[in-house]
Amino acid sequence: MSQPTPAAVTCRGLVKRFGGSSGVLAVDGLDLDVPAGSVFGLLGPNGAGKTTTLRLVTGLARPTAGLVTIDGAPVSAGRGGLDARRGIGVLDQDPRYYSWMTGRELVALAGELQGLPAREARARADETLQLVGLADARTRRIAGYSGGMRQRLGIAQALVARPRLLVLDEPVSSLDPEGRRDLLALIADVRASATVIFSTHVLADVERICDRVAILDHGRLVTEGALEALLAGYASPLYRIDPEPGQEAALSALAATLRATAWVDGVTERDGRLTVSVTDEAAASAGLLPLVVAAGVRLAGFERVRPSLEDVFLRLVGREPDASPGGRAAA
Amino acid sequence: MTGGSVLLRKEMLESWRTLRLPIVAGLFLLVGLTSPLLAKFLPEIITAAAGDQLPTIPLPTPVAVDAVSQTWKNLAQFGAFAAIVLAMGAVSTERDRGTAAFVLSKTVSRGAFIAAKVAAIGAILALCTALAVAVAWVYAAVLFEPLPVGGWVAMAFLAWLGLAAWAALTFLGSTVTGSTVAAAGIGFGALVLLSIASAIPNVGRFLPGGLAAPAIALASGVPVDIGDVLAPVAATVVLIAVALGGAAWSFGRQEL
Numbered sequence: 159m160s161q162p163t164p165a166a167v168t169c170r171g172l173v174k175r176f177g178g179s180s181g182v183l184a185v186d187g188l189d190l191d192v193p194a195g196s197v198f199g200l201l202g203p204n205g206a207g208k209t210t211t212l213r214l215v216t217g218l219a220r221p222t223a224g225l226v227t228i229d230g231a232p233v234s235a236g237r238g239g240l241d242a243r244r245g246i247g248v249l250d251q252d253p254r255y256y257s258w259m260t261g262r263e264l265v266a267l268a269g270e271l272q273g274l275p276a277r278e279a280r281a282r283a284d285e286t287l288q289l290v291g292l293a294d295a296r297t298r299r300i301a302g303y304s305g306g307m308r309q310r311l312g313i314a315q316a317l318v319a320r321p322r323l324l325v326l327d328e329p330v331s332s333l334d335p336e337g338r339r340d341l342l343a344l345i346a347d348v349r350a351s352a353t354v355i356f357s358t359h360v361l362a363d364v365e366r367i368c369d370r371v372a373i374l375d376h377g378r379l380v381t382e383g384a385l386e387a388l389l390a391g392y393a394s395p396l397y398r399i400d401p402e403p404g405q406e407a408a409l410s411a412l413a414a415t416l417r418a419t420a421w422v423d424g425v426t427e428r429d430g431r432l433t434v435s436v437t438d439e440a441a442a443s444a445g446l447l448p449l450v451v452a453a454g455v456r457l458a459g460f461e462r463v464r465p466s467l468e469d470v471f472l473r474l475v476g477r478e479p480d481a482s483p484g485g486r487a488a489a
Numbered sequence: 490m491t492g493g494s495v496l497l498r499k500e501m502l503e504s505w506r507t508l509r510l511p512i513v514a515g516l517f518l519l520v521g522l523t524s525p526l527l528a529k530f531l532p533e534i535i536t537a538a539a540g541d542q543l544p545t546i547p548l549p550t551p552v553a554v555d556a557v558s559q560t561w562k563n564l565a566q567f568g569a570f571a572a573i574v575l576a577m578g579a580v581s582t583e584r585d586r587g588t589a590a591f592v593l594s595k596t597v598s599r600g601a602f603i604a605a606k607v608a609a610i611g612a613i614l615a616l617c618t619a620l621a622v623a624v625a626w627v628y629a630a631v632l633f634e635p636l637p638v639g640g641w642v643a644m645a646f647l648a649w650l651g652l653a654a655w656a657a658l659t660f661l662g663s664t665v666t667g668s669t670v671a672a673a674g675i676g677f678g679a680l681v682l683l684s685i686a687s688a689i690p691n692v693g694r695f696l697p698g699g700l701a702a703p704a705i706a707l708a709s710g711v712p713v714d715i716g717d718v719l720a721p722v723a724a725t726v727v728l729i730a731v732a733l734g735g736a737a738w739s740f741g742r743q744e745l
Contacts, residue, residue: 216594218745240596248594254587256499258506270495271595315591 247321400459492597500609521624
């Protein structure tokens with residue numbers, strides 16, 4: 159069978175409001191272009207509109223206004239959207255499946271519902287379950303699967319028909335480190351034949367496999383672009399000041415001094431450390447350490463670092479991508 | 490309809506694995522077995538139960554028509570209960586559990602999703618009704634006399650149509666409210682209200698309850714005016730069509 163051609167996705171003026179005209183605005187005038195063949199990371203804090211956007215892309219939700227197209231065909235929840243939805247693999251944030259089925263039956267069902275003949279769907283189900291590490295559990299009822307196994311099963315059902323577009327909502331949320339590594343490898347493998355859109359709060363994963371990133375906040379697009387360009391665009395140097403313990407007062411005083419300094423762009427205090435972004439690298443190189451010394455802060459570490467996606471995210475959104483411990487630990 | 494046949498197969502397999510089909514079939518089998526028996530031995534049962542309290546009231550000797558009436562009554566009561574139970578969670582459970590989103594993220598229309606469920610419920614009710622009526626016919630033939638097979642086939646069809654009406658109204662409730670409990674309430678409420686309305690002269694024949702008289706007559710070998718059959722059949726078909734059309738329309742506009 160020939161490889162599918164990856165699909166391009168566009169959102170134009172996309173609006174989704176829940177609960178009538180005075181309800182919650184989940185997506186607010188979103189314009190987005192996902193190029194064919196890209197691995198596209200959708201980032202944002204809780205309630206940013208990531209899941210709603212993905213449900214609009216897959217036709218599971220109806221937009222209040224605006225349009226989503228896949229390869230030019232409009233997506234809709236009705237019969238008219240079937241052409242656009244052909245060849246899409248979807249993994250929901252909280253995947254639920256028929257607990258009375260075996261894993262193999264469910265994946266084969268997903269294949270058949272995407273147009274595969276029954277025999278081919280069963281063969282592909284076996285292959286895909288092998289790929290996600292569920293070969294041994296394929297004849298067991300889904301009712302007995304753990305959360306991680308269900309997540310793997312969800313990935314298998316999304317991949318079984320070799321989709322041209324893979325939409326994954328928080329795909330690593332229930333996976334252990336090994337499962338996470340395997341999934342990222344799988345995504346890297348399918349990028350030749352499919353466009354991948356996935357939402358996550360694990361920014362390290364995004365940096366590892368995405369070539370394009372969009373950051374949402376309050377349903378609006380904050381920024382979108384190639385990952386390298388995004389990092390370069392917000393590449394004002396960062397300095398991390400790591401003091402010896404027990405100097406909270408001195409550290410706060412230093413932070414206040416730095417915020418009042420002309421060449422300092424921003425100061426964040428986290429985990430007893432200061433991260434300082436600057437607008438004038440030369441001035442910072444010459445002036446930052448003397449300010450630290452003048453404040454009487456004894457240093458355990460001092461370094462100049464390349465901004466990470468997390469730094470860019472914090473700078474643009476002003477808060478963490480997600481408050482969950484798993485997210486922080488992984489990132 | 491895209492994905493419809495695959496989903497129908499899944500629905501039937503689900504009915505079997507979750508024991509819905511075996512349990513409903515068992516209930517209908519019991520109805521088929523016990524109805525002619527009950528008709529045959531009801532006078533003895535009453536006499537044994539009443540003892541000396543009914544010495545002067547002569548009980549009529551049971552005849553084959555009593556077996557027909559008893560079969561219809563039991564089918565209409567227990568069958569309606571089964572139809573409501575089959576339909577009450579059809580859509581609401583899938584929405585609650587998130588499995589509807591799994592199916593509808595594939596190349597499947599919402600119409601196909603609804604149609605497969607309706608077809609599965611209709612098929613289960615048809616299978617179980619046929620089973621009950623076939624068993625009841627055999628018992629009636631053994632205990633009384635063989636009655637016209639064609640008439641019993643007609644009664645089975647009319648019974649199925651009546652049960653389909655209760656299932657359709659419950660299905661509408663399951664789709665519109667998204668709640669299994671509310672759907673059951675709507676189904677039983679409709680059953681009670683329409684059964685009461687059936688007693689109103691000239692109204693009853695345009696309700697599912699109007700199917701009883703022609704069904705019993707046909708199964709008993711009594712000639713029936715075609716108009717007496719067509720009126721309740723047409724009314725029931727319209728009721729089913731409106732309920733299922735409403736369910737499909739509502740589901741097509743829902744968020745998952």
